[in-house]
Amino acid sequence: MKHLFALFVVALVSLAIVGRHARAEGQTIVVASTTSTEDSGLFRYLLPIVQEKTGIQVKVVAQGTGQALDTGRRGDADAVFVYARAAEDKFVAEGFGLKRYPVMYNDFVLIGPKDDPAGIKGRDVVAALETIKDRGAAFISRGDRSGTHLAELRLWKEAGVELSGLRAAWYKEIGQGMGAALNNASSSNAYVLSDRGTWLAFKNRGDLTILVESDKRLFNQYGLILVNPAKYPSVNKEAGQRFIDWLTSPDGQKAIAEFKIGGQQLFYPNANDPNA
Template sequence: MKFISTRLLAIVLTNAVFLASPAIAQEKSIVISSTTSTEQSGLFEFMLPIFKMKTGINVKVVAVGTGQALDIGRRGDADVVFVHDKPAEEKFVEEGFATKRNEVMYNDFVLIGPKSDPAKVGGGKDIQAALQKISTAQAPFVSRGDKSGTHAAELRYWKGAGITVSPTQAWYKETGSGMGPALNTASAMNGYILADRATWLSFKNRGDLVILVQGDPRLFNQYGVMLVNPVKYPHVKKAEGQAFIDWLLSKNGQDVIASYQIGGEQLFFPNAKK
């Protein structure tokens, strides 16, 4: 009797594997290389289950700085790149790694710092004037230093302020990390930091940090999405990747982005071109 039960169990298990195999083989999935801001803000956790429900496509996100995300696309190790550094994205297209860049949504950067505000920048709207004051005061400033979109924007603002920064300067600290860990460092140091508003709103370990500078038009933060060129990399999942992009740009995708809030505050604002 025991032999029959064991044999029957083996047959059942074999049939189960046989029946499941086609389903596994047919499972649709894509890899997206994206930024830490879209991941750490919780946007993907909110958005991707809705996309999967609509399309049946699973999405794996590799969340790194924009520079690294673009490099992943350059190697053909992602199907879609979803980042926020327009000049770098346009270069990515020019180099032939994508054929088109699509604008998806925007938010803004904010300058965060301690309530005590030793550089006296609070309440201002001019990001470059604020950085000049921080440099003059040699107040602690935390930079991501990771070639991300936020890091690229920060360096543009320093350059616009006429200031050269370097990790050799005692007051300027590069972390080489994502937005969340960099904010943790700023909180521990009571230092200033440039952050995207979405990650800031979802950040819990604020300590004495507050928003000190916001509203400068230069702090505008645009996100774009691109399908990695399937001609250059034939293994790219063109149909599934394009389905994700089309959904992001559709009314449904744009409405989903607009509906994502933390504490009643909208984190991203859709602006796909009609």
């Protein structure tokens, strides 16, 4: 009888362990997101709060926006958290994601050497890019299909600069993230487009400073999309949606607003903006 009782206890313990493991697995999601949310420190600040408030553990795959959306297209993430509105809308329209939720915004800034050799300082980013090209001033491009890279390409187009097939000493594509682009610009005294959050968190500034800001064309909106569970049954729909619901709730929006570096707010919540 004692032997049977012992086996019964072992069985109960084993079931409890399996149950705890299953619950833990159910509370874990993978989010493919941008290097800016990672490099700025937002996730290091935000994800412990998410876990405390919702019980959800978020594992982040930090990539350029294009790569993050491709990760979602392969079904290798439960949600994507990116910034490139046209690409986000296409992702949903093609059936890879469900609804797109606006979450927050910040802006891009054009960074360059403090002595500003091309003379671009001001509030007109298109005029600044035209001048950089005309004077052959060194410019670092991420060249990685990220949201920042796509914004940069859009701005060059508005400036009437054709980059397709461009082979010029002044324009250098590195195919890397924002931190690497800023490091490259710092070491070579070059101009570079950055999201403001990563710039504020960046330590190796050297002689770089913000030269162009506050142009409405530098606005940068972030969206969050649940990967379509009908297409990929492995998607953790319940936990993924709860993550989205919390980030877009008053509590989640307040947490985003409270993330600051040196007293400066990096991201501005706007989940309730119907035009975002």
